[in-house]
Amino acid sequence: MSAAADRLNLTSGHLNAGRKRSSSSVSLKAAEKPFKVTVIGSGNWGTTIAKVVAENCKGYPEVFAPEVQMWVFEEDINGEKLTEIINTRHQNVKYLPNITLPDNLVANPDLIDSVKDVDILVFNIPHQFLPRICGQLKGHVSSHVRAISCLKGFEVGAKGVQLLSSYITENLGIQCGALSGANIATEVAQEHWSETTVAYHIPKDFRGEGKDVDHKVLKALFHRPYFHVSVIEDVAGISICGALKNVVALGCGFVEGLGWGNNASAAIQRVGLGEIIRFGQMFFPESREETYYQESAGVADLITTCAGGRNVKVARLMATSGKDAWECEKELLNGQSAQGLITCKEVHEWLETCGSVEDFPLFEAVYQIVYNNYPMKNLPDMIEELDLHGE
Numbered sequence: 001m002s003a004a005a006d007r008l009n010l011t012s013g014h015l016n017a018g019r020k021r022s023s024s025s026v027s028l029k030a031a032e033k034p035f036k037v038t039v040i041g042s043g044n045w046g047t048t049i050a051k052v053v054a055e056n057c058k059g060y061p062e063v064f065a066p067e068v069q070m071w072v073f074e075e076d077i078n079g080e081k082l083t084e085i086i087n088t089r090h091q092n093v094k095y096l097p098n099i100t101l102p103d104n105l106v107a108n109p110d111l112i113d114s115v116k117d118v119d120i121l122v123f124n125i126p127h128q129f130l131p132r133i134c135g136q137l138k139g140h141v142s143s144h145v146r147a148i149s150c151l152k153g154f155e156v157g158a159k160g161v162q163l164l165s166s167y168i169t170e171n172l173g174i175q176c177g178a179l180s181g182a183n184i185a186t187e188v189a190q191e192h193w194s195e196t197t198v199a200y201h202i203p204k205d206f207r208g209e210g211k212d213v214d215h216k217v218l219k220a221l222f223h224r225p226y227f228h229v230s231v232i233e234d235v236a237g238i239s240i241c242g243a244l245k246n247v248v249a250l251g252c253g254f255v256e257g258l259g260w261g262n263n264a265s266a267a268i269q270r271v272g273l274g275e276i277i278r279f280g281q282m283f284f285p286e287s288r289e290e291t292y293y294q295e296s297a298g299v300a301d302l303i304t305t306c307a308g309g310r311n312v313k314v315a316r317l318m319a320t321s322g323k324d325a326w327e328c329e330k331e332l333l334n335g336q337s338a339q340g341l342i343t344c345k346e347v348h349e350w351l352e353t354c355g356s357v358e359d360f361p362l363f364e365a366v367y368q369i370v371y372n373n374y375p376m377k378n379l380p381d382m383i384e385e386l387d388l389h390g391e
């Protein structure tokens with residue numbers, strides 16, 4: 001067993017598609033040429049995951065090149081460039097303040113330069129920016145590169161509703177998995193224990209252990225003592241949960257902001273979980289039902305998001321202030337993004353296209369409240385009425 005694997009103490013149970021865990025060790029072969037990793041994105045979650053990845057790349061030099069590039073959408077912060085602040089003070093003062101970043105994490109404002117000679121790309125940007133980023137990357141990424149998307153959302157277009165990992169594969173011609181879980185960024189950045197799920201299909205052109213990315217490499221890349229990783233194959237399941245729980249969280253924020261308390265919030269989460277699973281079964285039948293219940297990316301992420309995520313906060317402020325979603329997002333998030341506001345519109349457009357709006361009354365109600373100013377106090381009736389239409 002390599003020294004890296006020794007330190008990692010991987011167990012096969014963490015590497016299975018199911019949830020059976022065993023205590024047998026799995027060796028991690030040193031890479032023929034250590035994998036070079038770039039994180040695309042430097043927001044609240046982007047910077048947090050870059051910290052996690054940089055810690056592991058420094059810790060396992062047999063497997064990963066120690067320096068990790070992080071592409072930063074350049075901004076001026078009180079006369080200083082954000083990249084300069086990150087590279088000299090090792091803090092992302094705008095999106096992840098008061099967290100010290102590893103010194104092997106290098107902020108780079110040049111997207112194309114940041115992916116030069118890369119082996120593993122970790123995408124972590126608000127999903128509305130993905131088409132433009134992929135457009136810029138096209139032709140600059142070799143087909144041997146492997147990717148993980150940490151984004152939560154869908155791409156809805158001429159091709160229907162698409163997972164973001166599939167969008168990346170289609171546009172860049174590279175294999176892409178996903179990472180999703182009950183992971184409020186600041187808590188992970190503060191190294192409070194949490195779990196996550198990574199999903200990845202080994203591609204047909206897999207080049208072999210030590211030469212290519214497999215489940216063990218992904219576990220080594222993301223697992224930390226404070227960030228426990230389960231690696232599975234259900235990319236669709238974890239991506240659907242990650243995208244749609246943000247819409248459910250908006251519903252929770254509305255009823256909480258109205259002062260209706262825990263029971264109402266639990267009711268929204270119950271209905272929401274049902275709609276998430278139905279969405280998966282209707283549009284991504286390859287997703288596995290147990291993922292919704294058993295993985296961190298499933299019900300656990302729904303719970304944490306509805307308790308303390310940004311979407312619930314924005315929706316609560318909408319209810320208490322009467323301001324619209326965009327004003328509340330701006331007022332609360334200092335440039336961060338509440339992805340549910342975009343996802344509920346994408347979901348509405350897709351459901352309307354395929355005549356299935358009535359099968360998803362909560363998703364539709366959230367859309368109507370955000371975009372058409374429907375009164376949120378009617379939420380229970382909106383869910384009931386649409387249910388009845390469906391009968």
Ligand SMILES: NC(=O)c1ccc[n+]([C@@H]2O[C@H](COP(=O)([O-])OP(=O)(O)OC[C@H]3O[C@@H](n4cnc5c(N)ncnc54)[C@H](O)[C@@H]3O)[C@@H](O)[C@H]2O)c1
Binds near residue numbers: 046153337339
């Ligand atoms: N923050 C969390 O707790 C969390 C946890 C898990 C998953 N996620 C998901 O991770 C993804 C990334 O979220 P985040 O929290 O890192 O981002 P964020 O919400 O903090 O967004 C800010 C980022 O967007 C960038 N940005 C602004 N304008 C841009 C432009 N025109 N082009 C490109 N980038 C631009 C900013 O530079 C900054 O890096 C999202 O899909 C989110 O749902 C977030």
Ligand SMILES: O=P(O)(O)OC[C@H](O)CO
Binds near residue numbers: 152246304309
């Ligand atoms: O802050 P939110 O609402 O984007 O949710 C954060 C994470 O997705 C929780 O896992």
